[in-house]
Amino acid sequence: MKGFAQRNPLAVTLYFLAVSGIAMFTLHPVITLLSLCGALLLFLVRNGTKEGKSHLYFLALFLLLSLLNPLISHRGETVLFVLNHNPVTLEALLYGICAGANLLSVLYWLRSFSQIMTSDKLLYVFGKFSPKLSLVLSMSIRYVSLFRQQAAKIAGAQKALGLYRENTLIDRFLGGLRIFSVLLTWALENGIITADSMAARGYGCGKRTSYAIFRFSREDALLLSVTLLLLLLTCVGMITGALDFSFYPAVSAAPCSGISVGSLVSYGILAFLPVIFEAKEAILWKYSLSKI
Amino acid sequence: MHKSLQSLLKWLIPFVLMPSLVVLSSFVFRQKFHLFISFAAAALAVLLFLTGFERKNVGTRRLVIVSVMTALCIAGRFIPFFKPVTAITVIAAVYLGRESGFLVGAMAALLSNFYFGQGPWTAFQMLSWGLIGWFAGALAQPLQKSRAFLLLYGVLSGIFYSLLMDVWTVLSLNGSFTFPHYLAAVATSMPHMVLYAAANFLFLWFLAKPFGDKLGRIRIKYGL
Numbered sequence: 001m002k003g004f005a006q007r008n009p010l011a012v013t014l015y016f017l018a019v020s021g022i023a024m025f026t027l028h029p030v031i032t033l034l035s036l037c038g039a040l041l042l043f044l045v046r047n048g049t050k051e052g053k054s055h056l057y058f059l060a061l062f063l064l065l066s067l068l069n070p071l072i073s074h075r076g077e078t079v080l081f082v083l084n085h086n087p088v089t090l091e092a093l094l095y096g097i098c099a100g101a102n103l104l105s106v107l108y109w110l111r112s113f114s115q116i117m118t119s120d121k122l123l124y125v126f127g128k129f130s131p132k133l134s135l136v137l138s139m140s141i142r143y144v145s146l147f148r149q150q151a152a153k154i155a156g157a158q159k160a161l162g163l164y165r166e167n168t169l170i171d172r173f174l175g176g177l178r179i180f181s182v183l184l185t186w187a188l189e190n191g192i193i194t195a196d197s198m199a200a201r202g203y204g205c206g207k208r209t210s211y212a213i214f215r216f217s218r219e220d221a222l223l224l225s226v227t228l229l230l231l232l233l234t235c236v237g238m239i240t241g242a243l244d245f246s247f248y249p250a251v252s253a254a255p256c257s258g259i260s261v262g263s264l265v266s267y268g269i270l271a272f273l274p275v276i277f278e279a280k281e282a283i284l285w286k287y288s289l290s291k292i
Numbered sequence: 293m294h295k296s297l298q299s300l301l302k303w304l305i306p307f308v309l310m311p312s313l314v315v316l317s318s319f320v321f322r323q324k325f326h327l328f329i330s331f332a333a334a335a336l337a338v339l340l341f342l343t344g345f346e347r348k349n350v351g352t353r354r355l356v357i358v359s360v361m362t363a364l365c366i367a368g369r370f371i372p373f374f375k376p377v378t379a380i381t382v383i384a385a386v387y388l389g390r391e392s393g394f395l396v397g398a399m400a401a402l403l404s405n406f407y408f409g410q411g412p413w414t415a416f417q418m419l420s421w422g423l424i425g426w427f428a429g430a431l432a433q434p435l436q437k438s439r440a441f442l443l444l445y446g447v448l449s450g451i452f453y454s455l456l457m458d459v460w461t462v463l464s465l466n467g468s469f470t471f472p473h474y475l476a477a478v479a480t481s482m483p484h485m486v487l488y489a490a491a492n493f494l495f496l497w498f499l500a501k502p503f504g505d506k507l508g509r510i511r512i513k514y515g516l
Contacts (some may be wrong), residue, residue: 021431072473103464114406132350133342136359136395140403143363182503187360190512195356203352 004277005046008220009121010128015223018231019270020109023102027095028236028245028253030264032102038271040109043277046112058107062100071095075248095247112274124214131207147183154182223277230270237263312314312411338398338418345391353516356419358384359398365400369408377404377448379495380503381421382428386436387507390429397421413460420456424449439500451509491493 023035076091126134242260387391401417
C-alpha cells in the first residue's frame with residue numbers, strides 16, 4: 001500500500017507521458033486549466049510551501065509568454081487598443097494566456113516527473129527498452145560525481161606539490177587547465193580499465209538486470225489500466241473534433257456535446273489521478289492511526 | 293536487406309524525414325499541432341538513431357569512452373556563460389566517429405537537463421547537439437587536418453544551435469511558424485548566439501590539441 005510516487009516506474013512514466021502529452025497536444029482552455037490545476041496540486045502535495053523560487057520562476061515565464069503574444073501577434077478581430085500603429089487584440093491576449101498556462105502546466109508535470117523518477121527508476125525503465133543506452137546513461141551519471149571527487153584529489157596533490165599557490169586569475173586559470181588535463185588522462189584510462197573489467201566479467205553475454213526490484217502489483221495494474229482508459233476516452237474527443245477550439249479570427253469552440261463533456265471529464269480525472277492516489281493513502285493512514 | 297534498410301534509414305532520418313516533417317507541420321497542420329509535431333519529430337529522430345545504435349555491435353570500451361565524454365560535457369555545463377559542451381562533443385565526434393558524436397551530444401543534453409530543467413526543449417537540444425556531433429564525425433578527416441576548419445566549424449555550430457533553438461522559441465510562443473516572428477526571435481537571441489560561437493571557438497582553441505592527443509594516445513595504447 002503505497003502512494004503515487006511509489007508505484008511501478010513503468011506505470012508512472014506512462015501516466016506522465018499521457019497527461020503532459022495531451023496538454024501539449026491541445027490548447028482547449030478547459031483542458032489547460034485541468035492540467036494546470038492537477039499539476040500544481042500534485043507539486044504542492046509533494047513539496048508543500050517549499051520551492052518558492054521555482055514557483056516564482058514559472059510565474060515570470062507565464063507572464064512573459066502571455067503578455068508577449070499580443071505584442072507580436074496582431075491577428076484577431078477585437079481590437080483592444082493601438083500601440084505604435086499595431087493593433088493589440090483580445091484574441092491574441094487570450095491565446096497568449098492559454099498558451100502560457102499550457103506550457104506552465106507541462107513544466108509542473110515535468111518537474112514532478114523528475115522528482116519522482118529518481119535515476120534508479122529511470123534506468124529501470126530505460127533498461128527495458130535499451131540496455132546499451134541505459135549503460136551509457138548510468139555510467140555518465142556516475143562519472144559526473146566521480147570526476148568531481150577526482151578533480152578535488154588532483155587539486156589537493158597539485159597544491160601539495162607547491163604548484164599554483166598564488167591566487168591570481170592567470171594562475172588559477174592555468175591551474176584549472178592542468179587539473180582538467182590530468183583528470184582527462186585519468187578518466188580515459190580508467191574508462192578503458194573499467195570496460196575491460198566489465199568484459200572480463202561477461203558484460204553483454206546475457207540479459208541486463210537492474211539492482212532495484214520493482215514489482216508490478218495490483219495497484220500498479222489499476223493505475224496503468226485507468227490511465228490507458230482515460231487517455232483513450234480523451235483521445236476520442238480530440239480525434240472527433242469535439243475538443244476543437246480556435247482563437248483566431250474570433251474565439252470559437254466546437255458545440256458542446258456528450259463526447260466533448262465526456263472527454264473533458266475523463267481528462268479531469270486523469271489530471272487529478274496522482275492526488276487521488278495520495279489522498280487515498282493519507283486517509284488510510286489516518287484511519288489506521290485512529291484505530292490504534 | 294536488413295542491413296541496407298538500416299543504413300538507408302541512417303541517412304534518411306536526419307536529412308529527409310526530419311526537415312520535411314518540421315516544414316510540413318508549419319504549412320499544413322492546425323495551429324497547436326506544430327509544436328507537438330516538431331517535438332515529436334525531434335524525439336523520433338533521436339529515438340530512431342538510438343535504436344539503430346542499439347542494434348549495432350559496439351564494443352564495451354567504446355561505450356565507456358562515450359560515457360566519459362558525456363560526463364565531461366555535463367560537468368562542463370556548470371561553468372557559467374562559457375559552456376564547453378559543443379566543443380567536447382565535436383572533439384569526441386572527430387576521434388570516435390559520427391555515431392558516438394551524436395550520442396555524446398544527445399545524451400549530454402538529456403542528462404544535464406536533469407540539473408538544468410527538463411522541458412519540451414530537451415528534444416530540440418538533443419537533436420541539435422546530436423547533429424553537431426554527427427556532422428563533426430562525418431567531417432572528421434578535414435577537421436583533424438586543419439585547425440582553422442575546426443575553429444570555423446565550432447563557430448558555425450554555435451550559430452546553428454542558436455538558430456535551431458530559435459525555431460523552438462517561435463513555435464512555443466506562437467503555436468505556428470512565421471518568418472517575421474522567427475527573425476524577431478533570432479534578433480533577440482543574437483547575444484546568446486555570439487556567446488555560443490565565442491565559447492566554441494575558445495574551447496576548441498584550447499582543448500582540441502591536448503584532448504585529441506590524449507584520445508589518440510589511448511587509441512594507440514589500447515588499440516580501440
